[in-house]
Amino acid sequence: MLPFFEEVPLPYKLECMDSFLKQYCSSEWQEFINFHKIKKVVEPNEYVFKEKEQTEGLYIINKGKVKVISRDVEGKETLIRLASDGDILGHRGFGGDWTYPISAMTYEKSEITFIPINTFNIVAKSNNEFTYQLMMFFAEELRRSEEKIMHVQVKNRVARAILTNYNAFGPDKKDPTRLSYTISRKDYASMVNTTYETVIRVLSDLNKEKIISVEGKSIRILNLDLLNQLAYI
Amino acid sequence: MLPFFEEVPLPYKLECMDSFLKQYCSSEWQEFINFHKIKKVVEPNEYVFKEKEQTEGLYIINKGKVKVISRDVEGKETLIRLASDGDILGHRGFGGDWTYPISAMTYEKSEITFIPINTFNIVAKSNNEFTYQLMMFFAEELRRSEEKIMHVQVKNRVARAILTNYNAFGPDKKDPTRLSYTISRKDYASMVNTTYETVIRVLSDLNKEKIISVEGKSIRILNLDLLNQLAYI
DNA sequence: GATGAAACATGATTCTAATCATGTTTTGAG
DNA sequence: CTCAAAACATGATTAGAATCATGTTTCATC
Numbered sequence: 001m002l003p004f005f006e007e008v009p010l011p012y013k014l015e016c017m018d019s020f021l022k023q024y025c026s027s028e029w030q031e032f033i034n035f036h037k038i039k040k041v042v043e044p045n046e047y048v049f050k051e052k053e054q055t056e057g058l059y060i061i062n063k064g065k066v067k068v069i070s071r072d073v074e075g076k077e078t079l080i081r082l083a084s085d086g087d088i089l090g091h092r093g094f095g096g097d098w099t100y101p102i103s104a105m106t107y108e109k110s111e112i113t114f115i116p117i118n119t120f121n122i123v124a125k126s127n128n129e130f131t132y133q134l135m136m137f138f139a140e141e142l143r144r145s146e147e148k149i150m151h152v153q154v155k156n157r158v159a160r161a162i163l164t165n166y167n168a169f170g171p172d173k174k175d176p177t178r179l180s181y182t183i184s185r186k187d188y189a190s191m192v193n194t195t196y197e198t199v200i201r202v203l204s205d206l207n208k209e210k211i212i213s214v215e216g217k218s219i220r221i222l223n224l225d226l227l228n229q230l231a232y233i
Numbered sequence: 234m235l236p237f238f239e240e241v242p243l244p245y246k247l248e249c250m251d252s253f254l255k256q257y258c259s260s261e262w263q264e265f266i267n268f269h270k271i272k273k274v275v276e277p278n279e280y281v282f283k284e285k286e287q288t289e290g291l292y293i294i295n296k297g298k299v300k301v302i303s304r305d306v307e308g309k310e311t312l313i314r315l316a317s318d319g320d321i322l323g324h325r326g327f328g329g330d331w332t333y334p335i336s337a338m339t340y341e342k343s344e345i346t347f348i349p350i351n352t353f354n355i356v357a358k359s360n361n362e363f364t365y366q367l368m369m370f371f372a373e374e375l376r377r378s379e380e381k382i383m384h385v386q387v388k389n390r391v392a393r394a395i396l397t398n399y400n401a402f403g404p405d406k407k408d409p410t411r412l413s414y415t416i417s418r419k420d421y422a423s424m425v426n427t428t429y430e431t432v433i434r435v436l437s438d439l440n441k442e443k444i445i446s447v448e449g450k451s452i453r454i455l456n457l458d459l460l461n462q463l464a465y466i
Numbered sequence: 467g468a469t470g471a472a473a474c475a476t477g478a479t480t481c482t483a484a485t486c487a488t489g490t491t492t493t494g495a496g
Numbered sequence: 497c498t499c500a501a502a503a504c505a506t507g508a509t510t511a512g513a514a515t516c517a518t519g520t521t522t523c524a525t526c
Contacts, residue, residue: 094372138371
């Protein structure tokens with residue numbers, strides 16, 4: 001007689017690995033992980049791990065701001081994503097030749113938990129539900145990586161990047177329309193695959209159109225609706 | 234006492250789902266799948282499944298040639314990949330809102346095995362090793378999706394597309410330098426995100442440079458080394 | 467075999483964004 | 497506080513590819 005399984009819950013956001021572990025691993029396995037995990041503090045502008053390094057494990061950000069970047073053959077970098085509290089880093093180093101295909105670098109001093117690959121594998125092979133959910137998480141990441149960015153004008157891509165920045169690092173607590181941390185024009189450029197000159201021009205345009213307000217390095221969102229409209233079409 | 238696990242084998246190519254199932258599921262589970270799977274024959278230029286449809290299951294190509302495409306907001310299509318014998322389709326429909334984010338369409342009459350999502354879930358939740366390996370497969374797909382194509386000239390992208398075509402569908406058996414099936418200029422265009430006019434121009438250039446030979450619709454590779462060089466840098 | 471549609475092909479023109487050039491402001495180290 | 501380096505900013509020029517326009521070939525169907 002075969003067991004009956006409930007429908008799979010959605011979505012697989014996996015915003016917080018800690019709660020994910022708690023949800024799908026028994027308390028003894030949680031203890032096992034707690035015993036083997038390592039806490040690290042990474043200074044600003046330091047690598048958490050580097051492209052081509054051996055995949056040693058999984059990183060979870062306790063507190064901090066990190067960019068995930070990839071360098072192409074010519075050395076030009078592309079910013080893949082922004083990560084902060086609760087986000088996972090390094091899972092893209094799984095499989096293949098077991099090296100990280102990307103690098104992670106801190107923007108500010110960050111507190112990061114490291115789970116060695118062996119620990120992870122033991123947990124994964126002993127907790128079916130955990131592995132199943134993790135498989136779904138990867139499936140979700142794959143879906144997300146599918147998002148079409150091609151043949152969309154730079155202006156739209158920059159708008160999207162501002163929103164990504166806003167969603168990843170959130171608003172300033174005392175001044176909620178301003179981004180709590182604005183990444184550099186160069187980082188915007190590598191995020192939308194353009195040059196920093198073009199980013200500056202686009203930001204300047206958006207500023208003139210009163211969609212955002214450029215205040216030195218920092219950015220304030222004046223019209224979220226228009227920005228969203230620009231970003232998603 | 235915790236079990237010891239061997240190192241994870243690599244790579245997770247998963248070229249053939251059938252052998253994958255055989256490798257990681259016990260014979261009783263294989264029988265379970267065999268009992269629940271459905272054989273379908275899809276005529277040329279028909280959809281296997283369509284974007285936005287409910288995810289109903291996984292497809293495995295027994296014999297045939299298929300393109301996987303995605304349509305953006307404006308209706309412009311992007312060709313994501315080419316698939317043939319042994320390849321999996323539809324796994325990107327997993328997670329999120331459980332709809333396929335992409336469509337699959339046959340080039341020629343194809344024989345396809347369908348595994349319903351329920352069957353799949355039951356197997357996944359009962360075969361830890363299977364699920365673990367599948368998680369790694371998804372991780373691999375994620376790695377592959379990372380490949381930088383941006384800010385590479387159209388010529389290089391077209392060269393890459395020709396090689397993709399060649400690798401996916403193979404050479405003509407009686408004439409090994411010619412592609413067994415050449416996709417249309419339009420499909421090349423949607424593969425490299427350009428217009429079909431541009432594809433035609435690039436093919437014409439490659440023809441003049443004696444790297445390929447354009448013989449009507451069909452393409453012959455004259456200089457694989459040069460083509461590879463163009464494709465990968 | 468005729469015929470209309472789709473695919474292939476090429477030239478002319480336009481436009482987006484890269485590149486180059488130059489200058490200003492901000493930031494951080496000593 | 498000083499000074500150099502990095503980041504920001506803007507204008508001029510160029511280049512790669514899209515778009516438009518037009519014609520030819522191939523292919524499926526009656």
